[in-house]
Amino acid sequence: MLFEQLKKFRIVLESSEDGTPPVFSSGDVLSGRVLLELSRTSRVTSLKLHAVGYAKVHWTESRSAGSSSAYTQNYSDEVDFLNHRETLLQAEDNNEPKVLQAGRHEFPFSFQLPEDTLVTSFEGKHGSIRYAVKVKLHRPWCTVKKIKQEFTVIEPIDINTPALLAPQAGAKEKMARLLYRNIGQVSLTAKIDRKGYTPGEMIPIFAEFYNSTYRSVVPKAFITQTQTFIARGTMKQKKSVVATLNGDTIGAKKRDTWHGRAIKIPPVGPSILQCRIIRVEYNLRVCVHVPGTSKLSLELPLVIGTIPLHPFGSRTSSVSSQYSVNLEWLRMAIPEQPEPPPDYSAIVSDEEAEQHMTPPQAEEDITGVLERPYFAYVQEFRYRPPPVYSEVDPNPQGSAIRRRCMTC
Structure with missing residues (x-):
């Protein structure tokens, strides 16, 4: 035999x-x-x-066809x-x-x-x-x-392109309500230096918050991943929070400013944008939580790439720091997290979910942990030597398918 x-x-x-x-x-x-x-x-x-x-x-998906039947x-x-x-x-x-x-x-x-x-x-x-x-x-x-x-x-994504080096910014404001009456307005503006990043990098967030209510508010930032699966003109989504940043409490009638407060990208897989039936997208979400009312949220798109920033592609961080974080990504090191990211629903109010969600609904992730792909072993980083002294920036600055769900 x-x-x-x-x-x-x-x-x-x-x-x-x-x-x-x-x-x-x-x-x-x-x-x-x-x-x-x-x-x-x-x-x-x-x-x-x-x-x-x-x-x-x-x-x-199970659907009801009447009081006693389902399919x-x-x-x-x-x-x-x-x-x-x-x-x-x-x-x-x-x-x-x-x-x-x-x-x-x-x-x-x-x-x-x-x-x-x-x-x-x-x-x-x-x-x-x-x-x-x-x-x-x-x-x-x-x-x-x-x-x-x-x-x-691993299909390379080079973040050294004009589209991915472009700054991302936005502003939002909202009238806070408590027990059916207005208690004041909350506003935020936020900006990041570029759209493209690689795992292990820090994203400096420049933001300003104004709390005109008589209650204290808490600003936060999250990096979220959205997996979209498409079949027969219908899509299924799974959203996860992969990193969090907590701000300081802002008192009544007060302002607060983030001068480059940084959030770290964990070792996640790169964005997948070119597949007809599977997409993996990332966003930076800056929120203000007002006790007793719904959240104010601003979303800035991110693209997670595989080819890191060229030494002169940006002035947001030194070349040596980029080199070290890319090696950490290759080693698949676990990011420093004193506690796991929150459930995605923790940053989405029931009111906003009902207002913006279109069936089939995006599926919530109760663990905050991603199904990890076979990813992030890009060889070109491993043997890249540190830059010579002359290459270091001497003056670095401080740190038609259904509509996709855009709930906060």
Whole structure:
């Protein structure tokens, strides 16, 4: 029997020089070998390789059709990114199987990944983006033996582009109400120096708060992640708070200003913006909580990239600090968090949720912890040397689908 003859059968992908798992992007050459070790002479019909990459989403929703009946609606979709086949070993022209002697056999393979069509690997609650190399071993009168080796794809996002280096700013105000009467107005303005950041960086927030009510208010900031899954013209969302920043209490008729108060980006996956059925987006949300009434909230979009800021791309932080935080991201260090991020619903009032939410509703995350994708092993950071002294800035400054839910 084949399973008695087959001692070893596995796929080995070429790893980086330091032995870390290989990571690829569009246009890269994927190389490896299939290892086959036999305990005795065997006849093999074929050895075939199939490389696949796809995004897939699926969820179900239960709906009531009356007082005593209900039905379940399924939503699913799939998009293919990679479909490569090749034969590593084939029978003779007369269909006579190949005879392999006992011992170890290696079958190398190498092929180029598609240009500009891949999407970053991802694992979420209602969908995933996965890549794998599959191999099938065919032998006369025996069951086909199958093996699979998954691999990671990271599509680079360079934050050194005009769109991602542009400052983001906004202002909002709201009349606070308590027991159906106005108690004064609360206003906020906020600005960040750019839209694009990489994990491990600090985001300096410049904000001004004015509390004209007779009650104290509390400003806060959150980094939120929104996973959007799309199928059959309908979307499902999962929102999580991944980082928090608490401000000081602002007394009645008082102002407060944040002069670059910083919030740290934890080791999260990069933004996914180019996939038709799965999107991963980030926002910086600055809120003012007024006891007894709904929150005032301002949302600034973020893009989490993979290629860090060039030394002269911004004057918000030194080159050496960027270098160190990028290494921390590669090591997948756990960010310093004295307590876990709050439930997303903690920064969303019931009133605002009912006003802005459109079915199917965005799903709340009760843990604040993301389903982490295969991400963040970008090799280009690892061997980047520190900048020479002349490269350091001598004068750094101080620190048509349904409408997406935009609830606070």
